[in-house]
Structure formats: structure tokens, C-alpha cells
Amino acid sequence: MNNKAGWLAGLALGCALATPAQADDEDYRGFYFTAWGGSGEYDVPGKSANDASITAGLPAELATLPIQPFTQVTLSPEGSTQDDSLTPWGAQIGYRFNRWVAVEAGYVNLGEFLYSMTGTLTGDYGFFCDTCDPVDIYVRPLSGDFQRARQITSTGITASVLGMFPASQHFDLHVRGGLYYADTRVTNRLRYMSAEFEDDVFNLYHRRVDASQTELFAGIGGAWNINESFSLRVEYQKYFDVGDDEKAGESDVDVINLSVLFK
Template sequence: MMSKRTGLAVMVGLALSLASTASFAEDGSGWYFGVTGGEAKAADLDQATLDAIVLDSFESNGAQVLSGRSTLDDSDTSFSLFGGYRFSEYFAVEAGYVDFGSFEYRSSGVVDPIGPPPPAPATYSVDFESSGFTASALGSVPLGSSFDLHGRAGILFADTKITESASIGTASARDSYSANSQDLFYGIGVGLHLAQHWSFSLDWQQFKDVGDDEETGESDVNRLSLGVSYRL
């Protein structure tokens, strides 16, 4: 049977442990991880510019464009995974992975090829895809006990891939190329904290000049997302 002295020691130890846990939670420090989902938009993709490039490409190869139409989808569903360490309620560092989805340009029409072949239907399409790992620093300003306003800045280690395909009549060609780049990003957001472990956030971020200017071209990518995280 446990003696009173032993029981008192256990109770004191438990109280000290709970006090330490409460202090840790109040300080806000510790490891956390989470996931976000939202929409990414390529800010610098322009349909008229792409139309002009396609028109010049066909005509420079001797195919006169008789008619055509095009579409540009410059946004897509985006997700990210992240983990970090919060040193206090004011400062944290994070590492993660973000996927911006795919941005798509499509065009079709009728061209008159060089030589004896009659006019024929033609198509051109290009997909822009980019994803990569991130490293960032996060600064927060508490707004009461449940909310915060935060900002972040970091670097994206991007892998950008371009896939192109073109056809005239029954003849077609396809090619793809990619490039790696290191691109700065920054953002702002607001967080909601529930109990000691769960947090939700709404964030806007801009990733600057994603891609390589010579290999894939560059574009700023804006991202709006909702996220949930769990603090250990």
C-alpha cells in the first residue's frame, strides 16, 4: 500500500508536470505540422501574348493561320504540407512542400500549310506545372487569446515543367522541358487557435518569378489557402 509520503511525492511531481505543461502552452513554443489547400494563380500568363507566339510559330514555319480560337486557365487547385518549430508566440520557422497544380493554354483553328496540302485543322497546347520545397520564417502578432496576424518570408526551391504539343491534320509533335530555380516568396495571414493544439489559418502568398527565364519562362504565382495545423 502506498505510504502518505510516497503519495504526496507523486502528487507534487504531477503538479509540477502540469505546471510545466501549462507554461509551455502559454509560451507558445513547440513543434507543429499541418496541411493547406486553396487556389494558385499565375499572375504573368497572358492569353494575347500566347496567341501571338502561336501565330508567329505557325507562320514562321510556312503555315498561314486562317482561323482560330484559344482558352487560358491560369489558376488551379493547390495544396501544401508543412512542419515547423515555434520558438515563441511571436516567431517560428517552417519547412514544407507546395504544389501549384497546372496552368493550361489551348488553341485550335485552321491553317493553310506550305505546299500542295489543302487547309487542315491545327491545335496547340501547353501545360505549365510547378512545385517544390519551401523554407521560411514566420512572425506573428497575437490578437487576444485566440487570434493572430502573421507574415512570412522565405525561399521556394521550384521544379517547373512545360509540356507542349502541336498538330496539323494527322501530323503531331510533343515535347517537354523543365528547370529548377530558387525563388523568393512572402505572405500575410490570420490564424485562429483552438485549445492548445489545433490552429486554422487563412493565408495569401506571392511567389516571385517562379521558373527560369531562359528555359521555362517566369511568372509570379499568387496563392490563397486555408490551412489546419496541430501542435505537439
């Protein structure tokens, strides 16, 4: 919360400074379009912390399987991977009122966070089969590998205000503050893979949580105005509390991007 307040205070100061009118505002006024790509990172616990959390939660997840009395499964974790680096991208349409102020609306895809734990799985799995003849509860032995995966994705619409600071004829600096109308999806899955049959793969556990939230985001960057039609922009952005703390947790997302601006 302190970080968020600091960002917004800085942006408010920037916008307050960006108020003087200039005689040559006509040279800046008009619509423009941007397309960008970059790299980013979810502010989530490290792999060792997730290893401990996932391992501790596996018994409770197994207890939620459909036919609990017949489910006797032993999991032996062997290794894990965590990829919290992102490849975000987006596009915006903007309107610059003068040399000091612009507004933008756009779409952003923050990429994918993926954690995966693997190991061996043995035991008996009971399940209700309503397509079998006869319809009944069946018990089958399990002997193979498992994959416990956690995936986070977030996409949505953005709306923001920019305070512009022309540093020279060809260079601008800017600060940004806005709203991110986020659709965030968190998927948790426990998949069984038979050691005997390659095509014997199915989910023991699968839960998907979708959260639609309005979040704050902010940015700071600069642009090189190549000519009257094209600019290159570099920007650091921070998206605050992406997700839903009551459903599947929240985390900040840091993004560095390079965009092409068409006037």
C-alpha cells in the same frame, strides 16, 4: 524587383518586432503540422496577348519539324482558351520557438496553367521512318485540326521563417519570408488530329523545358486557434519569378490558401 524588395523589407520589419521574450513561451513552444489548399493565379499576359504571340511563333515552330524541305503546312487558327486559375495545395511541418517566431518546411504544388489554341491544318508532312520497310523519308498529306497547347506546372520544397503576432487568446497574425526550391516544367505542343480518322492523332511539335531554381516567396495571414490542438489559418502568399527566364520565362504566382494546423 521593386515588389520583391518591398515584401522582404516588410518581413524584416515584422521579424525585428517579433523579438521580445515572454514568460509564457512554454504555452506556444512545440512542433505542429499543416495541410492546405487554395486558389491562385499566374501573373502572365492575357489571352489576347498570348494569341498574338503564339500565332506569330507558329511559322518558326513548323520550321523546326524533322524534315523541313518536305514540310508544307498551313495553320488557320479559329479559337483559343486560357486557364490561368490554379488549385494549389501543400503541407508543412513547423516548430514554434515562442509566441513570436516559428519556422516551417514543406512541399507545395502550385497547380497547372494551360493555354490552348485550335484551328484547321492542311498540307504535306515529311518524316523519317526508321521502323518502316524500306527505311526512308515519307511524305503524307494532312487534313484536319490542330491544337497548340502551352502548359506550366511547378512543385517543390519550401523553407520559411514566420514572425507571429498574437492578437488575442484565440487569434494570431503572422508574416512569412522564405525560399521555394522549385521544379518548374513548361511544355509546348502542336498536335495534329485527322478529320477522317479519329485515331489518327500525333504530335508535330513537342518541347518540354524543366527548370530547377531557388526562388523567394512571402506571405501574410492569420490563424484562429480553436483549441490547444487545432487551428485554422488563412494566408496570402506570393512566389516570385517562378521558372527560368533564360529557358522558358518567369512569372510571379499569387496564392490564397486555407490550412488546418495540428499541434
